[in-house]
Amino acid sequence: MGDDRIVMKGNELVPLYHRLAAAIKDSIVNGRFKEGEYLPSEAQLMETLGISRTTVRQAIMKLCQDGLLERQRGKGTVVKRQTLMREFPGWSSFTEETKRMGKRPGTVVISLDVVDPPAGEVASMLQLSPRQKVIYLLRKRYADEELLGVSESYFSKEHWDAHGIEVQCPSYLDNRSIYEFLEERGIELIWAQEWIEAGIAPERLSELLGTPPGTPMLYLTRLVYGRDDAPVEYAINRFRADKYRISIVHKRYNEDLTR
Structure with missing residues (x-):
């Protein structure tokens, strides 16, 4: 069964998993996925969006690293409670x-x-x-x-x-x-x-x-x-x-x- 809450956009030159991660993040930020709610399964995302399991896993891993999602063994991937995060450009040693x-x-x-x-x-x-x-x-x-x-x-x-x-x-x-x-x-x-x-x-x-x-x-x-x-x-x-x-x-x- 499809899920129209995730809409992939962006430049095709951008890696596919980045575009998927951005789409899921947008759905979280805009309230289409609520805190404590589970994402569609990997198989559902693959079927709905026509992408590979590797792409789905890379996107989810990135959002877990960003603190937006959490994998729960035997249950799936859940939207975490959000803390305030701001982005600052530039980095150095x-x-x-x-x-x-x-x-x-x-x-x-x-x-x-x-x-x-x-x-x-x-x-x-x-x-x-x-x-x-x-x-x-x-x-x-x-x-x-x-x-x-x-x-x-x-x-x-x-x-x-x-x-x-x-x-x-x-x-x-x-x-x-x-x-x-x-x-x-x-x-x-x-x-x-x-x-x-x-x-x-x-x-x-x-x-x-x-x-x-x-x-x-x-x-x-x-x-x-x-x-x-x-x-x-x-x-x-x-x-x-x-x-x-x-x-x-x-x-x-x-x-x-x-x-």
Whole structure:
């Protein structure tokens, strides 16, 4: 049975799963799908819209990552309770941001290893198949030699292997931008999505952070995409709330409205 609440639009040059994700998001934002309501099944969406199961799953995964949907085993995909989200254009590395503030960035690599992805969302965010390994990068972040926080980054080992990048001594990435490092080796970084939330210092990282467990932190979780929307990096950046803050300058899109 069809469902006319999802209408796909947009430029045919845009990947099909992006167009489907945009259509479902529009239906949620405009109230055609309510909080707590289940989406049509994958099979129904495939039949109604004439698209593949892979396209449906990619679109749903993207909206789950965006916090709009949640998969529930044995039940389906449900519309989550919505929190206020705003989008801001542009992104840069910690090194670039720190320099822009007139401070001297510093990075000390604590760990650089090939590991199994931890249980949870790392594998799904990086779209890894079973048994794929990840590169785990743990770094301490400084500005003018003052410790601000700790960054944990995950990369697909298969992706690094395809570009001939070897895991070397951790210190060879000290005081380097990981994005510049990747771009120098042919990995394109096209766009990123970032989530900013309040959190606390986890016990396993409290010693590195120089804080007791439970200290208020600012969490910046980032998913970086390369060519063809392939995930490149999934990073969790934790900054001390007493040392780090975000300032956003807003401008009206239509200047005539302010006159």
